[in-house]
Amino acid sequence: MIQMFHVYKSYLRNTNALEDINLRVEKGEFVFLTGPSGAGKTTLLKLLFCAERATRGQILVNGRNIARIRESSIPYLRRNIGVVFQDFKLLNNRTAFENVALALEVIGARRKEIKSKVWKTLKMVGLQHKINTKPLRLAGGEQQRIAIARALVNDPAILLADEPTGNLDPDLTIEIINLLKDINARGTTVMIATHNQALVEKLHKRSLVLDKGKLLN
Amino acid sequence: MLFERAIYFLERVGQNIRQDAFINLVTISTIAITLLILSTFWLCFLNLNTFLQNWGEKIQITAYLNERTSPEQLEELKGKIREIPGIKEMSFISKDQALKLFREQLGGQDGLLEGLNSNPLPASWEIQLQQDYQNSEKAAEIVGKLKGFKEIEDLQYGQRWVERFSIFLNLLRLATFFIGGLLILATIFIISNTIKLSVYARKEEIEIMKLVGAADWFIKIPFFLGGILQGLIGASIAMVILYSIYKFLIDAISPVMSLSLGAGGLTFLPWNHIYWFLLGGMLLGLAGSFTSLGRHLR
Numbered sequence: 001m002i003q004m005f006h007v008y009k010s011y012l013r014n015t016n017a018l019e020d021i022n023l024r025v026e027k028g029e030f031v032f033l034t035g036p037s038g039a040g041k042t043t044l045l046k047l048l049f050c051a052e053r054a055t056r057g058q059i060l061v062n063g064r065n066i067a068r069i070r071e072s073s074i075p076y077l078r079r080n081i082g083v084v085f086q087d088f089k090l091l092n093n094r095t096a097f098e099n100v101a102l103a104l105e106v107i108g109a110r111r112k113e114i115k116s117k118v119w120k121t122l123k124m125v126g127l128q129h130k131i132n133t134k135p136l137r138l139a140g141g142e143q144q145r146i147a148i149a150r151a152l153v154n155d156p157a158i159l160l161a162d163e164p165t166g167n168l169d170p171d172l173t174i175e176i177i178n179l180l181k182d183i184n185a186r187g188t189t190v191m192i193a194t195h196n197q198a199l200v201e202k203l204h205k206r207s208l209v210l211d212k213g214k215l216l217n
Numbered sequence: 218m219l220f221e222r223a224i225y226f227l228e229r230v231g232q233n234i235r236q237d238a239f240i241n242l243v244t245i246s247t248i249a250i251t252l253l254i255l256s257t258f259w260l261c262f263l264n265l266n267t268f269l270q271n272w273g274e275k276i277q278i279t280a281y282l283n284e285r286t287s288p289e290q291l292e293e294l295k296g297k298i299r300e301i302p303g304i305k306e307m308s309f310i311s312k313d314q315a316l317k318l319f320r321e322q323l324g325g326q327d328g329l330l331e332g333l334n335s336n337p338l339p340a341s342w343e344i345q346l347q348q349d350y351q352n353s354e355k356a357a358e359i360v361g362k363l364k365g366f367k368e369i370e371d372l373q374y375g376q377r378w379v380e381r382f383s384i385f386l387n388l389l390r391l392a393t394f395f396i397g398g399l400l401i402l403a404t405i406f407i408i409s410n411t412i413k414l415s416v417y418a419r420k421e422e423i424e425i426m427k428l429v430g431a432a433d434w435f436i437k438i439p440f441f442l443g444g445i446l447q448g449l450i451g452a453s454i455a456m457v458i459l460y461s462i463y464k465f466l467i468d469a470i471s472p473v474m475s476l477s478l479g480a481g482g483l484t485f486l487p488w489n490h491i492y493w494f495l496l497g498g499m500l501l502g503l504a505g506s507f508t509s510l511g512r513h514l515r
């Protein structure tokens with residue numbers, strides 16, 4: 001599902017945020033991407049949905065080489081990848097419903113379809129009672145779940161989550177992780193970037209460890 | 218499907234307009250002011266042009282003949298003049314007729330002529346020009362040719378002011394295009410900046426839309442539609458204001474005008490010109506959004 005061959009990324013000259021990354025994630029897998037702050041976790045995820053472009057190397061997503069993908073094809077790549085951002089990226093002047101619906105609106109879904117899918121997804125993340133609430137009136141964990149719902153609402157093949165439990169207390173962390181496991185159980189490939197080592201150890205899933213831009217084995 | 222899309226985009230346009238009403242107001246006023254200035258110029262030009270045409274029809278050339286011209290020479294001259302292109306009609310006014318006309322013009326004061334023992338007025342040809350020769354340039358050309366005949370002693374043509382006036386009209390037209398061009402560029406610049414402001418206000422939303430897979434055109438279309446709509450509203454406002462001004466002036470000065478201008482008087486822009494101005498407004502709005510989004514959305 002995801003493959004990287006000798007991938008490099010440097011934001012500034014002479015320093016590599018990522019260096020010679022080779023990896024392979026199977027369809028339906030659940031993997032952690034761990035490492036200290038600044039190791040390059042966010043950068044690696046960004047390469048996968050083309051928020052940043054690799055400096056060198058090849059990246060295959062769903063059988064497609066995205067290292068050379070045209071600018072105009074990027075939107076279509078992104079429709080197949082749900083992303084939960086480290087800072088949520090919710091619109092504060094929109095309700096939970098509207099925030100989730102945005103992901104369907106931009107792909108031209110019908111109004112009826114949007115309504116039923118958004119409702120279903122919000123129900124899945126346990127927020128059906130907060131459907132008309134705006135993000136700032138929701139708790140951190142609830143905002144996180146809206147972000148997850150938005151990432152999932154159009155059934156992407158891949159879910160990328162950047163620190164999805166970053167600001168959450170342990171109970172909420174478990175809740176969110178269980179949600180992500182459920183999603184994975186339905187066949188979605190899940191990749192989670194986190195520096196929460198305890199969490200990784202508890203779940204007994206494969207983890208890719210980054211350090212100073214290099215992948216450790 | 219397509220219909221639902223259209224509705225979606227229109228809803229977004231409505232949302233945009235409501236969210237930054239002030240920016241939209243600035244854009245619409247800019248377009249309205251530009252088009253009001255341009256259409257005012259244009260309306261003046263049109264009216265002056267008809268006015269000139271009405272008077273231009275009266276361009277005629279009077280060729281005064283030499284005293285010593287014999288009737289044979291006269292006939293020969295007539296034939297030659299007829300050959301000059303652009304001559305529509307010519308009528309001969311003999312010395313006697315000229316005197317009679319002069320007497321009539323003097324009215325009751327024809328006693329002034331009593332002391333004359335010979336007729337001082339020359340015979341003349343009054344020459345009418347064809348429609349497309351009725352401008353000062355062509356008339357001057359014909360006058361030039363007439364000057365070549367030795368039987369013609371003096372020439373008088375048109376009204377000098379008609380000539381000056383048509384130069385003035387050409388200048389006015391040139392000014393309209395020049396000022397119009399500058400105004401349009403300035404307007405596109407202003408609109409492009411106001412739309413940039415409104416794109417900037419939605420920076421976050423646009424970023425998120427892109428991250429969840431919105432195509433570029435999908436994000437741009439509401440801005441284009443918004444530009445077109447603003448242009449249409451601005452142009453309509455300009456037309457309404459122009460008509461109000463026109464109506465006001467007509468009511469205020471029409472009694473005076475109809476006296477000095479004769480029948481016809483002033484006219485407003487014809488419908489098809491109004492459509493052009495509305496279309497122009499929409500194009501202005503579109504051009505404004507085009508120039509701002511091209512760079513800004515990358």
Ligand SMILES: Nc1ncnc2c1ncn2[C@@H]1O[C@H](COP(=O)(O)OP(=O)(O)OP(=O)(O)O)[C@@H](O)[C@H]1O
Pocket residue numbers: 011012017035036037038039040041042043044195
């Ligand atoms: N836009 C950018 N411009 C320049 N350098 C950047 C940029 N984004 C990240 N970096 C650098 O790249 C390196 C990797 O950053 P990245 O955000 O991928 O780390 P991370 O593993 O996600 O860290 P954290 O756990 O704190 O989120 C860091 O040294 C960072 O300073």
Ligand SMILES: [Mg+2]
Pocket residue numbers: 041042043086162
């Ligand atoms: Mg990060």
